[in-house]
Amino acid sequence: MNDRPKGRRKTPVWQAIAAHLRGDIAEGRYKAGDRLPTESRLAERFGVNRHTVRHALAHLIQEGLVRTRRGSGAFVAATPTDYPIGGRMRFHENLLAAGRLPEKRILQIENRAATPGEARALAVPEGGYICAYHGLSLADGQPIALFESLFPVSRLPGIDVALQQTRGVTQALDLVGITDFVRVSTRLTAVLADATQALHLHLQEGDPLLRTTGVNAVPDGAPVEFGRTWFAGDRVTLTLDG
Amino acid sequence: MNDRPKGRRKTPVWQAIAAHLRGDIAEGRYKAGDRLPTESRLAERFGVNRHTVRHALAHLIQEGLVRTRRGSGAFVAATPTDYPIGGRMRFHENLLAAGRLPEKRILQIENRAATPGEARALAVPEGGYICAYHGLSLADGQPIALFESLFPVSRLPGIDVALQQTRGVTQALDLVGITDFVRVSTRLTAVLADATQALHLHLQEGDPLLRTTGVNAVPDGAPVEFGRTWFAGDRVTLTLDG
DNA sequence: TGATATAATATGTCTAGTTGTATAGTTATA
DNA sequence: TATAACTATACAACTAGACATATTATATCA
Known part of the structure; x- marks a missing residue:
């Protein structure tokens, strides 16, 4: 050295x-x-x-x-710190429990047409409208992850407003009447950061990201959220609870 | 390094x-x-x-x-066309249904001997003559795809003239007596645009192209067209119905 | 109600400053 | 004298802010 x-x-x-x-x-x-x-x-x-x-x-x-x-x-630069996150993925609670200050920065909330793939994942008719919630998660001011959550507006009227007012997906869903939901699928892959992702996460383009794709649904089965999250690979350790 | x-x-x-x-x-x-x-x-x-x-x-x-x-x-300004694949690909009808102005630009029409592979695909004797139809498809003035269609002149006399006079393959085939045909095979791959393809499609060399290779045949089974199409990947979405 | 002034937004344009990259030249040193 | 360290210059890419101008929504008044 x-x-x-x-x-x-x-x-x-x-x-x-x-x-x-x-x-x-x-x-x-x-x-x-x-x-x-x-x-x-x-x-x-x-x-x-x-x-x-x-x-x-x-x-x-x-x-x-x-x-x-x-x-x-x-x-x-802020000192990078590894940060454990639970399988249930309640961002705020996890961070607070770890003694860190969570923050969520809304990048975009818009209602737009669903692509065929998104429509299938959310079980809405093709071309139906969804609410796209795009944002950045930080801990102690340091960016941790980019996320994009999609909601079916037809089944969740007012979700866009609720997302503006609350701190997280869980609270927003609660506001529109979804008190409980379960994760019905999760997929994990590693991808490389593109230029804009790198900008948000304070990384270099080409650095590794951990991408999770998941669907949350109410207990009887109807999907309420289709979410994708890109974690800064070297700042986050995902731990799946057993 | x-x-x-x-x-x-x-x-x-x-x-x-x-x-x-x-x-x-x-x-x-x-x-x-x-x-x-x-x-x-x-x-x-x-x-x-x-x-x-x-x-x-x-x-x-x-x-x-x-x-x-x-x-x-x-x-x-223009939505890339959702292009249904399988069944019958009718370029003009698809685009018109999508409210766009289709256009076909003929680059070359020539009669020449078939290569062994082409002869096999079209079920003509090796060295038999085929009509090669090379052109560019546009929508609202924007190039969408390059295509090369091969026809067996022995079974389709006058196809070369018909191609000159009509707007599309379907009409040309109709002119020479083929009123109906079905797609018997389709293959899809992704390739990179070479310099000339990029020039025609207004892309950069190395941009991704979607290449389809297919054979159309009359209902009883004799092939009438062996076609290859290179779609500008950014401007077209192929949709599989089903 | 309807026309109109006003405010809030949105794009278009301009100036200035900062980092990133490339090329070529100079200087000290082994 | 060859090489590494440093200088000099120019330009590209991106940020920052201010302001002009066109559009749209809102409020106001007759």
């Missing part, structure tokens, strides 16, 4: 800069989520070319200490 | 967004005439700046898939 060259006289400038920034972060000058000065300013401050600063930043990125966003800046 | 430690490609974000929306439209999430979410909402949904969404939309507009009205919104 110590890739210091044999000649111990001089350390490259970029390594010195990286060490300096590392120290700034370590002693709290820049805290998690803070934006670092722009590359140009850092170049001025250290009296070097912008490329040299970039070389240093690239190292910090590889270490996972810093994350950059094109056009926006460089940010101190 | 080791410039990328992990397999991570780089696609511009706007291209990923354009592809996503294209897929949404192709799958029927947004149908012809539907209004897309506003640029601001899409920006939230994909986690990018509004300008990046606009860049993606501009591309879809250039493709003719989306049209915008200032102050009003962005609308789906």
Whole structure:
């Protein structure tokens, strides 16, 4: 790991800069989520070319200490923490029990036509309308998962409004009269993050995601939710309860 | 070689967004005439700046898939056709039923000797002459598919002239006395567009194509057409009835 | 009720700033 | 003198914000 060259006289400038920034972060000058000065300013401050600063930043990125966003800046990365989630998948309760602060960010709620596949999964007529709920789950401010939940509006009138008002799927379903439901199917696969997923989850495009596809239904059998979730693979461990 | 430690490609974000929306439209999430979410909402949904969404939309507009009205919104201009597979594929009727303007552009019609494989598929003697009909199918001016249809001239005298005069295979066959036919085999694969295919279909080389290979025959069993079609994967959805 | 002014939205355009990438040139050093 | 480290420049991709302009919904008044 110590890739210091044999000649111990001089350390490259970029390594010195990286060490300096590392120290700034370590002693709290820049805290998690803070934006670092722009590359140009850092170049001025250290009296070097912008490329040299970039070389240093690239190292910090590889270490996972810093994350950059094109056009926006460089940010101190939050410390990745593995997080266990139960088989019942009650996001809020699990996180609260683990002493972390759950948060849900709504990206989109819209009523639209169902695709043939979605119609089949939700047992609605082809072309029938569904409510699509797209969002981002976070823990302590760090993105954990992207999700898309589909609901049959015909059987769940007012679900779109309920989703706006509540904190989670369970509560929203309760608001429209679904007090209990069971998971009737779950599928797991690994996929690669595309560009937009990577943006939301603060990952690189091509990083692995854990995708779950599942259907929840009321006890007598009618599906009430068709959900897909993409977990950031290296931040989440899914544990199935036995 | 080791410039990328992990397999991570780089696609511009706007291209990923354009592809996503294209897929949404192709799958029927947004149908012809539907209004897309506003640029601001899409920006939230994909986690990018509004300008990046606009860049993606501009591309879809250039493709003719989306049209915008200032102050009003962005609308789906043309829905990729749901194309029923199996039974009888009647290009013109399908498109007309979907409220679109079908068009067929003849690239080449020639009589030539059949290759061994073609001879077998059409049940003609090896080296027998066939009529090769090569063309491009469009809907509302947008290229949908490349096709190559082969006919046994021995059993269908005048088919070459009939193809020149009519609008489609069905009508041409009718002109030479084939009033009804059924599809006896269909095969589906995914291939990548080569340079010339991409040129005709207004795609990029390497974009995915859906290739169907099929044989039509008169009800008693003699083949009358051996056809191959390359659909632009983004613009067509093949639907299996059943 | 109906016409109209007003406010809220939506797209179109512009300017400016930041990171990402590519190419070429300079300098120190082994 | 060959190579790695660094400089210099230019452009592409994306973010951020402000403002103009067209459309649509809402409120108001006769």
